[in-house]
Amino acid sequence: MDGRATHPGPLRSGGASSPSSSDPFTAAWVSLRREIESCRRCPLHRTRRHVVVYRGGPRPRVLFIGEAPGEAEDRSGLPFVGRSGRRLDQAITEVGLRDGEFGILNVVKCRPPGNRFLSEAARKCRPFLERQLVLLEPKVIVTLGAHALAALDPTAPTVTVAAGRERRWGTTPLFPLLHPAAALHAPKYRVRWETDLRALSEFLSGPPGGG
Numbered sequence: 229m230d231g232r233a234t235h236p237g238p239l240r241s242g243g244a245s246s247p248s249s250s251d252p253f254t255a256a257w258v259s260l261r262r263e264i265e266s267c268r269r270c271p272l273h274r275t276r277r278h279v280v281v282y283r284g285g286p287r288p289r290v291l292f293i294g295e296a297p298g299e300a301e302d303r304s305g306l307p308f309v310g311r312s313g314r315r316l317d318q319a320i321t322e323v324g325l326r327d328g329e330f331g332i333l334n335v336v337k338c339r340p341p342g343n344r345f346l347s348e349a350a351r352k353c354r355p356f357l358e359r360q361l362v363l364l365e366p367k368v369i370v371t372l373g374a375h376a377l378a379a380l381d382p383t384a385p386t387v388t389v390a391a392g393r394e395r396r397w398g399t400t401p402l403f404p405l406l407h408p409a410a411a412l413h414a415p416k417y418r419v420r421w422e423t424d425l426r427a428l429s430e431f432l433s434g435p436p437g438g439g
């Protein structure tokens with residue numbers, strides 16, 4: 229399943245499988261996806277090429293939540309497909325997750341000009357995020373970067389303090405990471421990213437609460 233595919237479709241590309249009208253999850257997901265893709269609630273709809281909804285498996289064990297689409301994502305309609313996305317995919321493999329066990333989405337579904345995170349867009353987009361979380365029912369949430377952490381846990385300390393340790397989103401374990409772009413651009417964050425990934429890997433393989 230991805231932003232344009234249907235349950236239980238392929239990881240990145242759409243259309244390999246057809247929705248079943250007898251599957252309540254599929255019906256609800258397809259309906260939500262169409263609603264998001266036609267959204268004009270905030271000014272970002274004027275400059276987007278694609279709305280970026282989701283890529284990953286239905287009901288993923290681990291859901292990665294980023295901030296907002298970048299240029300490559302806006303072009304493709306899929307989250308985390310540029311350099312940061314490749315770094316994230318590598319990390320997902322390193323922590324032992326296979327296709328179908330994870331999903332990726334953003335707090336904001338349309339690309340902000342200049343890649344600036346816009347709080348107003350996040351507020352308008354919030355109902356979509358919450359409905360995605362209800363439908364996907366992840367066992368573990370992993371936030372990527374400061375804005376994603378703040379969106380899920382406004383009481384959290386800065387991401388450089390919170391990253392690498394378990395928190396909670398309601399009853400669901402929430403594990404903050406730095407944004408993968410930080411690991412790409414700053415040597416000190418590269419080391420921290422690797423350290424936090426090891427912590428995430430241990431968290432996911434250990435009992436209980438690691439999903």
Ligand code: SF4
Binds near residue numbers: 273
């Ligand atoms: S960012 Fe969210 S609220 Fe704004 S137009 Fe896109 S889908 Fe709608």
